[in-house]
Amino acid sequence: MRNRSLLPGAPDAAVPANPVRPGTELLRRQNLRSVLSALRLNGSLSHTDLSSLTGLASATVTALTADLEKLGAIGREEQTVAGVRGRPRVLFSRSAAFAHVVAVQIASDALHYALSDFRGTLIDRFSLARDAMSSRPDRFLAEMAGALERLLQRSRLHPSSIALLSLCSKGIVDPEGGRLLWSPVFGRDPVDFQPLLAAFPQAALGVENETLLVAQALSRRNLPQLAGPDGSTGLVALSLGHSIGLGIARSEGPGGVLSVTAPNFGHMLNTVDNRLCRCGAYGCVEATAGFYGILRLAFQVPENTIPAKFVPLSEMEKIATAARQSNRMAQYAFRQAGLTLGQGLSRVLSLAGNLPIVVTGPGTRFFDLLKAGMEEGLSQSLHVRLNGPPVIETIPDEQSLVFEGHLDRALTAVDERLTASR
Ligand SMILES: [Zn+2]
Incomplete structure (x- = not known):
């Protein structure tokens, strides 16, 4: 989060430092x-x-x-x-009125805007389908600026009462610089969100990876089934859809300080093959396990073509129905996707330790078709053979998780800023 010096509610806001060590x-x-x-x-x-x-x-x-x-x-x-x-x-x-946060989720088909007060109470929320022209960063920023203005007008809040403008997206973000570096929609065209701050004189800017927020929300929900046998709490959040996201949350130290990261799992090299990924590389996890990867295998489209920028869920449902009716290519496509996910996850567990896995996103609809491949992929690693398979749970409602995690992280950031020295 890039800092400005003060918070809106308090003209001289940072807590005064005592003359101590x-x-x-x-x-x-x-x-x-x-x-x-x-x-x-x-x-x-x-x-x-x-x-x-x-x-x-x-x-x-x-x-x-x-x-x-x-x-x-x-x-x-x-x-x-x-x-x-x-x-x-x-x-x-x-x-409640001390400060407010604006949280925007940038999804591939829509933008979800939310406004919350300092207590975390939701004041307003709306979604807008994305303008077809807005795959150009400048058009996209103009579209966002208009929606943000509307959000403020509806709530009748003064722009200076916003302490944080927090954005999240799939892809690779630069939280410090307030930029989106690579995303499914803009590709390698970076999007710099700093200009949006012009309308919010007191706000800081935050840009987060979407699946990191899912991991944050899950760890706050404190699901008992996710607590490790040694009392540790940590989890891996896996998002299945058009792209593949991963977040790791761990609670560390005696006070249980939460640390959340989002390694670039979707574009991690899984296997050297000819399957072209949207990022331009070959053999990424997403190139086999993302929706377009599954569609490409099911319809035997050449592996070096990207079938579509966005595969509608109805298309995926058709492939799933075919697989459930024993269509061999459809079954093979889901099995390969599951295998790739399992192998990728086994590497994550080898590096991060034995953590439970929560699977979310639209791809959970096809979990019955992915599960066997996933288990097979996991069991191929020594780590899983020694430690046993991880607990895997599915929570389909990704949208609520992203929203919960987003507000939680945004308000935590506002608290940090409030207590930081100038
Ligand atoms: Zn890739």
């Missing part, structure tokens, strides 16, 4: 983030609950909440219980 200051910022994060995940909390959830001493919580109240980032509310005498209970919560 750098290590102490770092710890204080981390503690401030813990308090903000606990309030975001739980809504309103009493002093006692904040202390037990964050593991911070009571006096520390008093000092931190006082700082955050002074900034306007959190507020307090006194709750009197009817019929009970004595002091009212004080509950802290994040101040």
Whole structure:
């Protein structure tokens, strides 16, 4: 995320640094983030609950909440219980209007816009089909600028109340530079989103990989079936569709700090063959396991042609129906896709350790046809033979995962910026 100096809600916003050693200051910022994060995940909390959830001493919580109240980032509310005498209970919560975030998901067929307040409450959300002309970056940016203006007008918010404009896409992103470096839609034409910030004087810019956000959301859902036998939590998110995405989430250290990455799995070389990938290379995972790879094999299209820029789901359903009715080429295509995914995943597990796998995206509709190949591909590696096959779960609703992960990551970034020194 590229930083601007201040947050909208507070004219002199960064939490004032005390004249203390750098290590102490770092710890204080981390503690401030813990308090903000606990309030975001739980809504309103009493002093006692904040202390037990964050593991911070009571006096520390008093000092931190006082700082955050002074900034306007959190507020307090006194709750009197009817019929009970004595002091009212004080509950802290994040101040909804302190800052806002705009989250935009750039999908191949549509753009999904969302606006949330500082508490994480959704204020507005709409989707727009992509303009056919907008495969040119300049046209695309103009289209986005118009939609962002509409989002602000509908909510009647002042542009300076937006603290973060966060975008996500499939492909390879440059989060620091605010750019999309390679994507299925624009290919190698980089898209620089910085010009969009002109309309938001106080906002920082974030660009994230879409499947990284899926991994982030899954780790927040804290699915018990994904916890490792040693109490560790981590998972691999695999997105199946026209392209193939992968995210790895791990919770590290005693405080469970979440770290999420999105290695370039879809365009990892799987096998030296003649299957041309949309990226221009041969033998990528996607060239066999992406929708167009499956279609190409099923219809015996020459391997060095890219069948279509976008394969409609209805076409894939037809191939799947044929495979389920024992059409041999259709079965072969899905099996090859499964095998490629299994082999690729076995490499990921060899490098990252034994993690459970969650499969999501439109390709989960065909999981029955992919499963046997996937298991075979996984079992070909020594790692899986020694450790046993990974737990694999499917969660088809990718859209909700992307959205959840996006807001979570965006608000975490706003908290980080708020607590960072100037
Ligand atoms: Zn590729």
